[in-house]
Amino acid sequence: MAKYLVFSIDDGTVYDKETIVLFTRLGIRGTFNLNSGLSDYVWYLGDTPIRRLDHEKDPSLYEDMEVASHSLTHPDLAYCYDEEVIRQVKEDKENLERFFRRKIEGFATPFSSCGEREVGLIKSIQGISYIRLSEIDESFDFPLDPYHFKVTALDIDRALELLPRFMERQEDGLFLYAGHSYDFALAKEGYFKLETFIRAAKSCPEIEILALGEASSRIFKRED
16 A cells, blocks of 8 residues: 655745755655746735745755746746747756756646646656646545646645545555645744644654655556
């Protein structure tokens, strides 16, 4: 039986530093989905400024984590022409490979409106081996192929609610948490809840906490 828990964290903001400190202290790897074309970009969540990191200046932060593409500038790909979809992913992938000096094999869709046209274009790009969508699926079932990974939970409270059912599951399964580091930083007791969630999952011997690329490789390449 294979049960995998994955953390897929978007946008590459300054709050990733605290998330990575926690992941490292607890001995787990996560997947961080970055936009190479938005270095130091600041936007506001209410009155709170959210700043993206400059990954070229300090690539060492993600040294022990998986890095994946999240598009060059975070557009809604459903509204992009075919050529722009390909450019957004290909250029981001190339930039991230240059920054981090490693292969970038994964892609996480920005926004939630990614359809089969976009999936087909993205998976045609050489070197992209998996795609994480933003669609919710609480079944814990493995995807049919590596280009349709769906999200189990988008907030830590829902993740905590779903975890007991995943722990009790007596068959293969995937729990894919997707979100942003600022979700934990700005929520009441957000990092405490995240640590509680991770420790509870680690207490279940059947659950392995993996980066998404590792989970994808296990699911689609492992020997039965």
